Every structure is written in C-alpha cells, then in structure tokens.
Amino acid sequence: MNTAPAMQAGAPGPRYGIIRKVALSYEQAVEKVTEALAEQGFGILTEIDVK
Structure with a gap:
C-alpha cells in the first residue's frame, strides 16, 4: 500500500509513506486488510470509490 502523498514529477522534497507490495489482486488485498483490522x-x- 502506498500512502505517500502525490507529488508532481521532478518536484523537490521528500516522499513519505509506507509501501507494501503483495501478490494479491486489489479485491483480495482489501478483503484481507478488512479481516485483519476486524481481528x-x-x-x-x-x-x-475514486476510480
């Protein structure tokens, strides 16, 4: 999950965030995160929905 704020290409300054790549589809990842939060x-x- 990339929680870094959007920045324009070439914009100066640091990028903050946490990135985790997983071998799941978006729908599967949402389901797993929702379950983990509930636990x-x-x-x-x-x-x-921002699509």
Whole structure:
C-alpha cells in the first residue's frame, strides 16, 4: 500500500509513506486488510470509490 502523498514529477522534497507490495489482486488485498483490522477490533466506516 502506498500512502505517500502525490507529488508532481521532478518536484523537490521528500516522499513519505509506507509501501507494501503483495501478490494479491486489489479485491483480495482489501478483503484481507478488512479481516485483519476486524481481528484487532477495527472496522471500515466508509469506502470511497475514486476510480
């Protein structure tokens, strides 16, 4: 998951974020993350489709 803020190409400054690449489809990754959050007592309140 890339949580780094979007920056224009060539823009100066650091990029912050956490990146994790997984061998899953987007749908599978969302399902696994949702399950892992639930196991820790967290949940998804809102989903926004930005496609």
